[in-house]
Amino acid sequence: MIRVIINGCCGKMGKVIASMASQNQDFEVVAGIDQNQCQCGFPVYKSLDEVDVDADVVIDFSYHTAVPQLLKAAVIKNLPVVVATTGLDEEEINSLKEASNHIPVFRSANMSLGINVLISLVKEAAKVLSDNFDIEILEMHHNMKKDSPSGTALLIADAINSVLGDRMEYVYGRHSNVDKRDKNEVGIHALRGGTVVGEHEVIFAGHDEIIKISHSARSREIFGNGALLAAKFLINQKPGLYDMESLVKKG
Template identity: 55%
Template sequence: MKKIILSGVQGRMGQVLQAQIAADPKLTVVAGIDQHPKITAAFPVYTTPAELTEAADVVIDFSHHSVVPDLVKACVEKNLPLVVATTGLDNDTKAMLQVASNVIPIFVSANMSLGINVLIKALQAISPALEADFNMEIVEKHHNQKKDAPSGTALLLADAINDTLAEPKTYIYGRHGLELDNPLSELGLHAVRGGTIPGEHTVIYAGPDEIIELKHTALSRDIFANGALKAAVFLADQPAGMYDMQDLLNQA
C-alpha cells in the first residue's frame, strides 16, 4: 500500500484526491497539509510541511505556488518523493525544484491529465511542418476562481510547440491595438475566465485558406486526480531526479 501525504488537502483537488484514494485499497492518506484547515479529517492535517512527522511513500501537491518552496525544503529534509501539480511557479521555485531533484525524486507537470500530455505529443509532431506558413494561437478557458493567467497548461502547450521549432516564437498575452502586424514569429495566448469551467485548451494553426484546431476539454477534476495518482505511484519507486508526464507515458 502506498502511503500518501496531500498538500492542499482541503482545496478542490485535495478533496477529489481524497475520494479517489479512499476508493483504491492500494492507496491511503497518512497526513495532509493546508494553510487554512476547515474540517476534521481521518488523518492529521498540518498548517506547514515542517510539522510533518508521518512516514510516507510520496507527497502530492495541489496547493498555492507561494507554499511550494517550504514544501520542497521539508521533502528534502524528510527524504520524501514529491509530485508538484501546482501552477504559477516562479523561476526561483523552478530552480529550487531542479536542485532538490539531485536528492529526491520530483515529478512536475502543469497538467496531470493524460489526455493533455498525449496532445503535447501530437503538437510536437505537427508543429515543425506548419512553422513556415501558419500562425499559431492558444485559447484557454477556466472557472472564475482561477488566479493565474494564462494557465500553466497553456504555457506547457506553448513551450512544447516552441521546443520543436527552428525559430521559437515570442509569446503575446492577449492582443489589443489598432495597427497590429500579427507576424508568424508570435504565438498568442488568450485567457477566458467564467463560471465553473474545469479547463479547456484549444491550439489553433491558421494558414492560408485552411485552419487546424486541436482541442482538449476537461469535463471534471477527476482526470487531474487520476493522473496525479498515477504519477505518485510511478514516482515512489524512482531514484532521485526530475520527472514529468512524458516519463510516465513512456513507461506505460
C-alpha cells in the same frame, strides 16, 4: 499500500485526491497539509515539518509560493514529491531543480494524460505546419482560477517552441497592439468564467484552412487520476526531475 501526504488537502483538488485515494486499494492518505482546517478523515498539519507520521510520497496541489518550503522539508524527510501546482515563477522552478538533486520530484502543469497526448500531437503538427500556418492558443477556466494564462497553455506553447528552435515569441492577448501579426508569434489567450474545469485549443490558421486540436476537461478527477499515477511511478525512481512524458514512456 502507498502512504500519501496531500499538500493543500482542504482545497478543491486536495479533496478530490483524498476521495479518489480512499476508493483505491493501492493508496492510503496518512496526513494532509493546509493553512485551513477541514474534516478530512486524517490529521491535518500546517507544514510538512510538523508531520510526524510515516509516508511514501507527497502530492502537492497548493499555491506556488508554498512549493519551495515544501521541497526543503521533503528533502530533509527524504520524501518524493509530486508537484501539480501551477503558476510557478523562475525561482520556484529552480527550487524544484535543486530538490531533484536529492529526491525524486515530479512536476507537471497538467496531470491529465489526455493533455499530454494533445501536446504530442501539437508538436508533430507544428513541425509540419509552422512555415505556412499561424499558431494561436486559447484556454478557458473557471472564475476562481488565479494564474493567467494557465500553466497548461504555457506548457503547450513551450512544447511548440521546443520543436521550432525556440524562435517563437509569446504574445498574451492583443489589446492596444496596432501592429500586424509577426510570423514568429504564438498568441496565448485566456478566458475566465463559470465553473469551467479546463478547456485548451491550439489553432493552426493557414491560407483558406484552419486546423484545431483541443482538449476538454469535464471533471477534476482526470487530474486526480494523473496525480495518483505519478505518485505510484515516482516512489520507484532515483532522485531527479520527472514529468508526464517520463510517466507515459515508462507506461
